[in-house]
Amino acid sequence: MYTDFSIDAVSTTPFLFFTGKGGVGKTSTASATAVGLADKGNKVLLVSTDPASNLQDVFGMDASLKPISVPEVDGLFMVNIDPEAAAFDYRERVVGPYRNKLPEAVVNQMEEQLSGACTVEIAAFNEFASLLTKKEVVDSFDHILFDTAPTGHTLRLLQLPAAWSGFLDESTHGASCLGPLSGLGDKKALYENTVEALSDDNQTTLILVTRPDRSSIQEAGRTAEELKEIGLTNQRLLLNGLFEEKSNDPIAHAFYTKQQIALKPVEEKFIDLPVFKLPYIAYPLTGMDALRRFLKGDEEGSPPLASDEGTPSLPGLDRIIHDLSPKQSGVVMTMGKGGVGKTTMATAIALGLVSEGKKVHLTTTDPAAHLHHVIEDKGLSDQLTVSTIDPQKEVEKYRAEVLAQSATQLDEKGLAYLKEDLESPCTEEIAVFRAFANVVERADQEFVVIDTAPTGHTLLLLDASSSYNKEIERSTGEVPHSVRKLLPRLRNRDETFVAVVTLPEATPVLEASRLQGDLKRAGITPAWWIVNQSMAKTHTKHPLLLARASSERQWIDRSLKENKNTVVLPWFTEDLTGTNALMTMFRKEVR
Amino acid sequence: MTKIRIFDPAMCCETGVCGPVVDPELTRVANALFLLESKNMDVKRYNLGNEPQAFIDEALVQELLEKKSTDALPTVIVNGEVKKVGSYPTNEELALWTGIDKDELQPRKKESDDLTLF
Numbered sequence A: 001m002y003t004d005f006s007i008d009a010v011s012t013t014p015f016l017f018f019t020g021k022g023g024v025g026k027t028s029t030a031s032a033t034a035v036g037l038a039d040k041g042n043k044v045l046l047v048s049t050d051p052a053s054n055l056q057d058v059f060g061m062d063a064s065l066k067p068i069s070v071p072e073v074d075g076l077f078m079v080n081i082d083p084e085a086a087a088f089d090y091r092e093r094v095v096g097p098y099r100n101k102l103p104e105a106v107v108n109q110m111e112e113q114l115s116g117a118c119t120v121e122i123a124a125f126n127e128f129a130s131l132l133t134k135k136e137v138v139d140s141f142d143h144i145l146f147d148t149a150p151t152g153h154t155l156r157l158l159q160l161p162a163a164w165s166g167f168l169d170e171s172t173h174g175a176s177c178l179g180p181l182s183g184l185g186d187k188k189a190l191y192e193n194t195v196e197a198l199s200d201d202n203q204t205t206l207i208l209v210t211r212p213d214r215s216s217i218q219e220a221g222r223t224a225e226e227l228k229e230i231g232l233t234n235q236r237l238l239l240n241g242l243f244e245e246k247s248n249d250p251i252a253h254a255f256y257t258k259q260q261i262a263l264k265p266v267e268e269k270f271i272d273l274p275v276f277k278l279p280y281i282a283y284p285l286t287g288m289d290a291l292r293r294f295l296k297g298d299e300e301g302s303p304p305l306a307s308d309e310g311t312p313s314l315p316g317l318d319r320i321i322h323d324l325s326p327k328q329s330g331v332v333m334t335m336g337k338g339g340v341g342k343t344t345m346a347t348a349i350a351l352g353l354v355s356e357g358k359k360v361h362l363t364t365t366d367p368a369a370h371l372h373h374v375i376e377d378k379g380l381s382d383q384l385t386v387s388t389i390d391p392q393k394e395v396e397k398y399r400a401e402v403l404a405q406s407a408t409q410l411d412e413k414g415l416a417y418l419k420e421d422l423e424s425p426c427t428e429e430i431a432v433f434r435a436f437a438n439v440v441e442r443a444d445q446e447f448v449v450i451d452t453a454p455t456g457h458t459l460l461l462l463d464a465s466s467s468y469n470k471e472i473e474r475s476t477g478e479v480p481h482s483v484r485k486l487l488p489r490l491r492n493r494d495e496t497f498v499a500v501v502t503l504p505e506a507t508p509v510l511e512a513s514r515l516q517g518d519l520k521r522a523g524i525t526p527a528w529w530i531v532n533q534s535m536a537k538t539h540t541k542h543p544l545l546l547a548r549a550s551s552e553r554q555w556i557d558r559s560l561k562e563n564k565n566t567v568v569l570p571w572f573t574e575d576l577t578g579t580n581a582l583m584t585m586f587r588k589e590v591r
Numbered sequence B: 001m002t003k004i005r006i007f008d009p010a011m012c013c014e015t016g017v018c019g020p021v022v023d024p025e026l027t028r029v030a031n032a033l034f035l036l037e038s039k040n041m042d043v044k045r046y047n048l049g050n051e052p053q054a055f056i057d058e059a060l061v062q063e064l065l066e067k068k069s070t071d072a073l074p075t076v077i078v079n080g081e082v083k084k085v086g087s088y089p090t091n092e093e094l095a096l097w098t099g100i101d102k103d104e105l106q107p108r109k110k111e112s113d114d115l116t117l118f
Helices: A026-039 A052-059 A083-098 A104-113 A117-132 A135-139 A152-159 A184-198 A214-230 A250-263 A288-296 A318-324 A342-355 A372-378 A391-406 A412-421 A425-444 A456-466 A468-474 A481-491 A506-521 A543-562 A579-589 B024-038 B053-057 B059-072 B091-098
Strands: A015-019 A044-048 A076-080 A143-146 A204-210 A235-242 A275-279 A330-335 A360-364 A384-388 A447-450 A496-502 A528-534 A566-570 B003-008 B042-047 B075-078 B081-085
Touching: A015 A026, A015 A184, A026 A044, A026 A052, A026 A076, A026 A143, A026 A204, A026 A235, A026 A288, A052 A076, A083 A104, A083 A117, A083 B053, A104 B059, A117 A143, A117 A152, A117 A184, A152 A214, A204 A214, A214 A235, A214 A250, A250 A543, A318 A342, A318 A496, A318 A528, A330 A342, A330 A425, A342 A360, A342 A384, A342 A447, A342 A496, A342 A528, A360 A425, A391 A412, A391 A425, A425 A447, A425 A456, A425 A481, A456 A506, A481 A496, A496 A506, A506 A543, A528 A543, A543 A566, B003 B024, B003 B091, B024 B042, B024 B091, B053 B059, B059 B075, B059 B081, B081 B091
Parallel strands: A015 A143, A015 A204, A044 A076, A044 A143, A204 A235, A235 A275, A330 A447, A330 A496, A360 A384, A360 A447, A496 A528, A528 A566, B003 B042
Antiparallel strands: B003 B075, B075 B081
16 A cells, blocks of 8 residues: 655655664665665765674775775675764864873763763764865765754754854854854854755655654654754655565464554654655565565565574573562563663563562653553552653653743743753653653662662763762752762662663664673673574464564674573564453463 | 853753753843843853863963862852852852842743733
8 A cells, every 4th residue: 555665766866864763774775775776887885874884794894084985796895983972082082182181080070071961972074064065075965864863852953043153163062962062153154054954845855764653653753744844844754664465374464453543643654754765575675576575576586594593592681570570679671772662571570570579660761551450450559559651741840840940040042942941862761751850769677669760860960970970969959869879879789770672673773782892981881691482483374474583683692792691572463552461361371 | 340250060951951950040040140131241251171271271260179179169250360269259248249239140030921811
């Protein structure tokens, strides 16, 4: 019912941006499109922001900061800008010269302030801008493809007059998220041109890449709306990984059905957008042949291996319950990017602990989880209590609070600026963090299981130069007791247990690795990794899914390297949001 | 003319929204300084995160950092003299140093806000 993906239909403009949640296949689809365009005789530049290791697999060559030609494809050039590396370079440029000139604690504070999401975001935009506006680059290619796109927050900030007048130039008010760019005034023209090119339908196409699952479709919907408001109206939706076969294999059948259910809102949500599809494939997208086959809609690739062949036998969730069983209280946090199953895991762990006779409080940040049924249905109310942290509500509360406090302190320019500051990714993090700290307090008496955790960056900002408490005393706002006690508790490995949740695929594993690194910086070592949705752990006989199962192997191995306490869960046929399904999962796993 | 130099700790948002709690103090200070500047006062603010060189060039600040580390920040220097260490000036203090009426350091709302309803 959707149109097959075709190169011609998506590539009518010189600039193509592929955007979407981590793991939906932005780099793969952008790479395949680039190869396809070059095969048709175009001169193409592929700009990737992927960590080099993955790109290297795709093209079998190292990408660099300068465009280099891809030997196997005439007319294709590739450049890799790693925003993390760009941010790192920026940080080193700023901090490096001062390492021996200022006390260590002072240098640490500088470093941490430049380690946030904002720095990475702006560093990436800066790289885009310099490419998009370099005439010699633009003129020498028919198409320039990007495997990511700037966020609405960044673009809106740049469009605010306050970003350029008064505030920045006079450095009196300073520039929150734009702060990382020194000498921003010089770049005004550059950024203006960039924003203009982005919002010109004749120059730019935005390709929203999504998987047929609830969370990535939601994310695509949000991005579509947000960027449309800023003027990026030339959009396409690309459904990547559609499994359209009705099979007798029970796993394959459930897989098909789940996708169909997730796809229901698509037509309504993306009513004005052309929608294209690419098939679910089982082979890794490495090398030109694979990319070309992918574009043609070839699903199976080379013959699959048997699913269990060589897959290490790894424990399930019972391992986690076993590890926790000597304790009567503690904080258990499940952490990972959206869509990997944090809430489901937290709920299952909570139920597992209850079955061991523990007292548990479960908190979820997913408003759709409907946890109250779990307790009522099973009559568990003596042992299990639940609460919700709704990030959206927390952010609204926080925004209202800040604006109320500041309304009398700022003029209208200042207020507009503050409002956009409140749209920054830091804000949600801080808002949720405060609610989080309150819940964690309860872990004196019982287990507290939470499906989120603050990032290491947020924790380090509080702890910069080990003056955590002093920082808090100095602040004039009211700091609750719970926040004060939080960090020491989270660092105590007898009290706090983090489970990093991921999927057996490239991007989710790399993202999980980054999350773990970030937590370690803050002195928190995850106790376990949970690899969720493994086909290798099912009993499917479907060839396509079997092939997929064998491709999981390298990512499970990588997870084991990251954390030897790695737990692997099968892809469940049930929808794991209802009470009964959760209990099923629990029975299967926690014996 | 009064010369005010403020040496801030490394901050991600000078509006203060990224801190562990909302700090209305930061917005007050930012705005008061902005108003002083619009009255042609010589005001400069340095963020440790963006302009560390300034913290070395100013010997008074470097000395304070050696002694008190990050507790020294923010440091306020008025006409070459350290006036505040570890906290921001109040509007009263700013008024005293600059000779500008304290009430003028409050923001004025644009009147047109009320008039453009129709």
